[in-house]
Each structure stands twice: as structure tokens, then as C-alpha cells.
Amino acid sequence: MKQKLLRCLQLVGCTLLVLTLPGCWDYEKINERAQVIGIAVDPAAGSADRFRYTFQIPKFGSGDTSEPSQAGSGPSDAGRSPKFQNYTTEADGLIDALSKVQLENDKMFYLSDVEIILVPEKLGREAVRTLVAECMRIPALDKEAFFAVTTCPAYEMFQGGDGDKAPADEMEHWLGGTMRQVAYSPRVHLWQFWRDLRTPGIDAHTEVVHKVPNGYRIGGMMLYRFGVPKLQIPPSESLYFNMLTIGVNHVGVPIPSKPHSFILGNIATSGRHWTTLKGGQATLHARVEIKGKLDRSPGGREESLTAADLARLQNTASAYFQQQLADTMEQTQRIGSDPYGFGEWLVDDHPELEGLIRVKWPILYEKAKRDIRVRVKITQKGTLV
């Protein structure tokens, strides 16, 4: 009898447990959610402590033709509704802003799929720090969201696009992909930016979004010093920063040489760097290995290349890249901002120097010597003999 009772109880218990398995008692369909994919934060007019937040959400379902409610909807062609919608409000903080824009939307806002966070370069140092810390503190917010700086008000970037795809989606696809143009911009995520802001010996840097007549363009990098944007490095030079740090792939680079230039294609790079400190003089060491194939031989000639020719081309390319890397590094040294993390390496090597590096690294970095070596290897010379 007791056995039967226990069996019955077990059966009831198991049935109840099975009922909880689907976990859909509070389920909301994806098209009934307001999934925030982009956040733009601009300074509010007339107050240093308030910000203007713009949230971009995608609109699901082809049958949805309702017009966006308020400021900042995407462009709408006649008879075609945009696939995204922007909500803008002024508030003291991110969650505060979300609560306010909820007044305009009957769908619940979610932050778990944020793809990009945009701030204008004019946003103040404390504002950037506060925003980044707030974003890191919110457990639901995706820390893998890209963090980019804009050269004009950030909310304007969310107005662009042809309406078929949300700008935040496009930017994330651009930065998160393995396409060739990615080499011309760093790819900094929210958590990396937060880490660099607070780690001694490295200065934060991030990708730049520019406004162009028909929308926006991503390229180049913004260098920060003590949390303040200091220098914008153009896309062509960001390439050489990436070669040493995150590595680049699939890129083609023309190499000037006399009498004719040639092109290295499908470049893949790997780099490492370290620092030595002797008698108050820092030396920045960098080693980069570049592999690529010869897409165009000097003068576009079709005659076969000899081993001596290839060696000469490799040496020429190595010298060229070495010079470019040095020029890019010199630019960062001029403003005393170290996005590579040479100072951080020094702290790892000499933890006792942390205090010194925290205060004096910009000066040491500015005056540091460079020791850069690049080795180019042409792995393929093409199908022409």
C-alpha cells in the first residue's frame, strides 16, 4: 500500500515537473518584443548630467505597416514601411531612458541583443565612463556589443540605410564579419573598451562611424588619452595598427617600389609586441609576420619570377610595412596615447612599476624608441609562371 502511494506521489511529482519543462508560461513571441539592437547616446541640450538616448529596434513581420510613433524613425519609401524604428528620449540613465520610451511602445524593451553602442566624439570623459560602467553593470545587456564613436551626433547614424535593414544591424554585420574592409577599422566591443579605460598601460581606442551624404561609413580609429578622444587615425593607417594587434586577413596592399610598384593580396598577419625599460628609456618592440600572395608583379609583367626576384620583393615589402607601422606608432606617441598596450606589457613584466606606469606612461611612451621588424613572405606568386 505504502509502495503504491509512493509510486502515485512520484508520478504526480514527475507530471508536475514535466509541465514546467517547456518554460513558456511567460513566453513572448519575438515579434511581440522590442529587442533593442542599437543605442546612441548624445549629450542633452542644457544639462551636463542628462543624455539623449536613441534606441533602435527591428520591426518584424511583413504585414506591419504602422507608422513609427516619434522622432527618428527610419526613412520610408512610398508604400514600404521601414524595417526598424527609433525611439528617442532624454534621461539621466540608460534604464531610466528605457522606462520613458516604454510610454511610446506597448512592447517590452530587451537589451540582450544590443549590437552596437554609438557615442559622439564630443561626449565628455565622465559621461563616457559613466555610460560604459552602467552598460557593464546591467546583466542583461550584451557585453559583446560593439562600441563606436561618431563624428557627428550619434542618433543621426541610426537614421540612415535604405530601410531594408536596420543601420545597427548593418554596422554589426560590417564589424563582426570577416570582410576585407574590416582591416581598416579596429573592432572594439563594449567589454574591451571598458577594460582598456581602467587598465594602466593601455589607452582605449574604438572604431569611428562617419556621416556621408547617403548614410554612414565605418573606418579608422579614435584614440583616447585618459578617457578623452584625442586623435582620429584614418582607415589606411588603422590597417597597420591592426596588423600588429588583432591581425588582418584578405587585404590587398600596393607596395611602392622602383621602377614599378606591385600588389600583395590576401594578406594574413600576426604580430607580437613587448617593452623593455632601461635607465628610464622605454623601447617598444614589435614583430609582425605577413603572408600574402603576389597579385600583381612589378610593372604587371608576365615573365616568370626567379627566387632572387621574390626575395627582393619580400625585402621591399618588409621595408615598406616596417616604415608604415613605425609612422602609425609615431602618431600615437606624439599624443602619448598607447592603444597597443606596450605599457600594460611592462606592468605584467614588472608589477612593481604599476604606480609609475599609471601616472607616467604617456610621457615614457612619447619618448620611447621603436624597434619594429616586419617579415614578409610571399606564399604564392599566382598562376602566371
Add this chain to the structure above:
Amino acid sequence: MTSRSNTSQITPIVLSGFQVTCFIASSFLPLYFWVFPRIAVDAAGFDAQWSVLLLLPVGMVIGWLHAETNRLFPDVAGADLLMAAFGKAVGWVVAATTLLLYIWFVSLSLTLFAYTLRMYFPNTPRLAMLLGMVVVASFGAYKGVETLARTASVVYPLTAIFVVFTFVFIIFQSPHHWFVHRVYHLSSVGKGIYMLIPLFMGFNITGMLSPFYTTAPRRWWYPLIAVMIGGVVMWIIFAAVQLLFGVRAMQDLGFPIQVILQLMRLRGWIIERFGIFVVIFATTFTTVFLSNHIWGLATLLTRVCRQPEQKNYLFLFPVAAAIATVAVLYPNEEVAFLHLRTFLVPSGWLLLVVMPLLAVILGYIRRGFKPEFPELTKAPSNLRGRSW
């Protein structure tokens, strides 16, 4: 050692080496798992990585002490083992103290896990999570040690493989190399080890298992293997966190493991909903951990109350209720961290190092270096300890 049975016949339970190893291995780590990189960095600064690395040999010593205790006292477990080693009165006091400290430790582990789960399920009340886990774990404990060992032998390997794979993946994805290149201060390394020792809390459950694998070959190695796996997993996790965040940034992350797992984006891959997998594995592992300890503590309490071990199921409810109550009473995670740092660290050293060391020394004195137990050398042929 016996199990509850429907009939009057008492069946001896013999666990395989694999089951024993998994049972032990699934009984420690959850207390610190989500927070240990931050605690290591807080305590040891730039030397945190060396502290975590040296935890492995320290854990081996702890493993050896427990294995040796079981070798010296293979015929008794739990409270009886303590009474055999320390004498009846002192042993009883030690067992009662251990019981109280362990209820606290298990409650704290549960509390910290519930706070971690809250990040994934912000709308679910903490009370519901805590009670749900305690109820399931109590049911597991009611089913007895054999069921727990079988469950652990499935859950632990899966969890360990998942964790190792995940964090090795993260290591290869990390763009920077932030390892500190040398030992800065030996004293910091020591301080780090001192603060990290509660990672092994729960290891004392080895003392409850001794009679279940008395006749198993290579039995001496099981606790050591469990420690080795745990130590290596800890090191891999710490390396992944440090390679991504660096030392200074780690200090500001309350739950670094939880943050780092958020950074995994496995798109177009076999696991599409990675976060859900993390929750499933972590919850399963923590429930097995909880089950093991509810069973262990109920059995310990049974003997502290001088009742026969077969009646341990009567003490499951008081133990589970005590654990749930203490866990529910924690107002926030900072209080939990404070108690952890202030009280559980010295308690960990007392329970994991001092007590087993004394038990081993007293065991040598009372039973000699090579005690012989002819009646224990052979188990029934069909139940003999299986090697693995």
C-alpha cells in the same frame, strides 16, 4: 555499510572507482566557482595566477590527507571515523562542529548560485530557485548514496568537459596575452592560496564514503584524481578570465565567470543557445553537489544523534530545511562575500587541513602505519569494487 532496503536483508553497497571519483569531484568547487578569480586577484594582486596554479599541489596534499584517513579507518565513516580518530567525546564535538559549518557552507554556496541565476532569470524569485533546488536535491539524497554516485558519474564528466571546452575556446578567442611574467611577492602568492582554500570545501565528504569502496583497487588514488581534475579546471578558467580582462579589470567584476560566459557567441554552431546550456549544466551540477551534501550531512547528523545509519532518511528534512533557511536569510551577495572571507576561509583551513592532519597523525598512533582489516579485504565477488 548498509543501505535502506525494503526487506530485512541488508545489501552491501560497493561503488566503482569512477563513481567515487565523480562523487568526490562533484562535492566541491561550487562555493567559489563564480567568484574565485576576483577573490584571487583581491588577495594576491598580480600574483593571483601563481596562487591558482599552486592550489593544485595544495589540493593534492588535502586529497592525500583524506585518502590516508580513509586508508587508516576503512571500516567507519563520518562521525564514527572522527570518534575513532579523536576519541568518542572529542570526536562527537568535532562532528557536531563540522555539521554546523557545513550547513553554513552549503547554504552560502546555494545563495551565491542563486544570485548568479538571477542574472539569467531576473524575474524569478530567489526563494523559488532556492526551494526548487533544495527539494530536488533532498529527493536525490533520499534515494541514497548509490543513486547519487550514479548521477554524479554522469553529471560530473559532462560538466567538466563542457567547462574545459568552453574556457579553452575562450582562451583561443582572446585577443591579448595578459599573463604576468614573474612572481612579484611570495607573500601575495601565499595570501592568495590562503583565501582560495574554500574552493576545496566539501572535500571532507570523502570521509563519508570510505566504507563504500573499501575493497576497490587503487582506492588511494580516487580523492587525488578528483582534486587534480578540479585544480586543472580551475586553472583553465582563471587563465581564460585573466587573458581577457587582465588583473585590474578583474577586481571590478563581481561574477567574472558569468560575465565571461556572456562573451561566448557561437553562431551557426551546434549549440545555438549557449546561455541556456550554461544554466542547465550549472544547475544540474549544483543540485548534485547539494544532494551529496544533504545526504552526507543527514548521515553525519544521524550518527551525532547516536541513531543507526539506516535511519538517515529521518534527518534529511531537518538538514535540508536548515540549509534552505540559512540560504534564504542572506539579504544580499555582499553579506555572503563578507561571511565567506571572514569566517569560511579559516573554517576551510580547519576542516580541510588541520582536522584531517590530526586524524592522520592520531590514526598512525592508534592503528599503526599499515593497519590490517582481514574482514574488509574481500567483498562479495559480485559486488567487488570495479576498477576503471
